[in-house]
Amino acid sequence: MGNPTLPSALFASLAPADGPKLLDDAERLLRDGNPEAADLRLSRAIALAPADPRALGLAGVASHLSGRSDQALRRFGWTVHVAPGHAAAHNDLCEALRRRGRLEEALAHGRLAAALEPDRFDILYNLGIVYYDRLEIDRAILWERRAVRLAPEVPGPHFELAEGLLLSGCFPEGWQEYEWRFRLPGVPPPVPPSLLESGRPVPRPPWDGRPMPSERLLLIADQGFGDVVQFARYIPLAERLCPDFVIAGSPETLPILRQVSGGRRCHQDWESLPDFDRWCPLSGLPRLFGTTLATIPAEIPYLHADPERAAWWKERLDGLLPKGMQRIGLVWAGRPSHGNDQNRSMRLQQLKPLFDLDKVALVSLQVGPTQAEIGRYFGKAPLVNLGAGIGDFDDTMAILQSLDRLVSVDTAVAHLAGAMGVPTSILLPFAPDWRWLLKRGDTPWYPAVTLHRQTSPGRWDEPVRAMVASLRFRRR
Template sequence: MSDHGWTRAMREERYEDAWAIERAVLAARDPATCDDPTLPYHQRWVWDGSAVDDRDVLVRCYHGLGDTLQFARFLPVLARRARSVAVEAPARLHPLLRFPGIALAAFDDAHPLPPSGCDIEITELAFALRCAPRDVPVPYLHTTPAPLPHDTVGLCWQAGDWDADRWVPPALLEPIAARHRCLSLVSAPTTLPVINPEGCPFDLAATAALVAGCALVITVDTMIAHLAGALGRPTWLLLKAAPDWRWDPARRDSAWYPHTRLYAQPTAGDWQTPLATIARDLDMIQGEDHGQPPQPVRARVLG
């Protein structure tokens, strides 16, 4: 949703105000346009605003992987209130979405599931349940950490092709990778001095294990940011100057992920400034800037 008032309310954690705006949007919808097959999935709506309590609910994941991971926190809340819950999500995500009492179905964009008693898109769950992000403890996703070397820092510099402005040129991460033990969380080879120059596996369960094994994740605004946040890993998030609605560039923290710290560009295209701040913060954590013996990242990093 791009409405400026809604974005401002969400960033300021005025959820009742945001939900009032969503209520007005729902009331204005033409029922004939529900799940309109002429629209791309991410532009469709499926929920009519009715209560989810004691009903058979089908949760459709029509947005990106990151959106699904972000709003998956509300699935256990929904399961406690609905009669039954099924989640239609990309099969790649299924290993991460195994919650008690929730059935999983693979989303096939050519053959979506038929309507249920109550259909809802996963990004509408907060409004439907009147549940704020901080109402759900983090971590809400869990996996066995990969056995990585001590104090490994995960790096992700690529985001989706739909917004190249979120990407960080990997050469800008060279100073960080040269000074710290780093792991690539990008599923492509890299020339950066990381412990896995072949890149991260294109497998979300394996990626989640790597993220869980990192002492710190430094990432751009992409699925990795949500995965690390949902797993409760310390995460430093690089943001473009005018980021997505869920991040406030004027803040350093996030209501969605309490262990995430925000590093936004001061002006569009300037990645050097936030990366310089990250480099200084990493050095300070390890005690290198004030003559003290290096301290473990895992022990001292702040989210």
């Protein structure tokens, strides 16, 4: 591995004493979100001290924050080469390799970093994430517990511990640790602090789950669209304890929230909210209701398609598809902005075994740029693209009602289908989101859903084959 190429012509006037100041300035710029300016100072510092592990490590961070992942990996690799006993260098390389899916190598460098500095919480935290990605969940929990003991006020290890516990079905402790999610860097609070303090000497407190017959509760549709669908089932339970409630959610979630709240009390901006006494995010309701695997509210369906819109979409599909064919909906990719999208999404062509089924018509509900993949579709089954005509979740639910089954990766559409009771096959990555639990082909959250899991990271062929075999078996 060669030393990454760095410019040197600009540095003739620098003296060795300038190095520490350049590094301090670079660290400040990285914290301020200016990696390009930091990179320039780091290049100067490396020209003065080519083997300084601090300078090389910060240069790798600058590359990562600038989106240059290949360069970041090279820089972290060179840091380990010139400073093999530097724990932080191995920790940085561990995380870079993990993001590239090179889990064996990531584990080796993570374990070496932990051996060199066993009392650094960030090293133990990263190692726990590697074990989660390897689906060694007991070890992931063990390392995150160690990180929590070393840094009990840092939210990252608590959140990763929560994901490991919830994935394992250890819900009581998992929900408690899950409360740390709002303290993660860059995560906004569920309610703007100014709104909690407005017009009162004491800020409005969070709801503790006790009945509030004469006070108003604010529920917040937080996190992703799939989370809103999943946790909306708790709204009727909250209403029994707090009859006077309002809901705040994004415009996209209103078709869901209006249904479960009886079509009232939904607001899409903070300014329109009436006064309230206590508040709770939807994702906090499972903890307040003491949800265990045996007590998940699963009265399905709790979402329904609008009858007029469903009739319109059915008429359109009847005109587009041959009669007598089983209608299977497809969603093969999620939002690119999702933090785990590189693992949960796939390409349309990877569903090829599905294309050759007899008497099957495929209906694409895929939205966004990945619709373009349909232009390269070749298969026995006719495929209709409805993505361009889907305006909101009301359209999506109306289309789902006209399908015999949905085949999807882990997206909000899969949650919608599950909440409607539409038979659904979900294709899951090797290390799935916590809600899908471990080693199960079903889910207590959505009884009509069947799960097909990768058996090795990044390999979709096996779950796709299992899904197609399941469809053939059901048809027989």
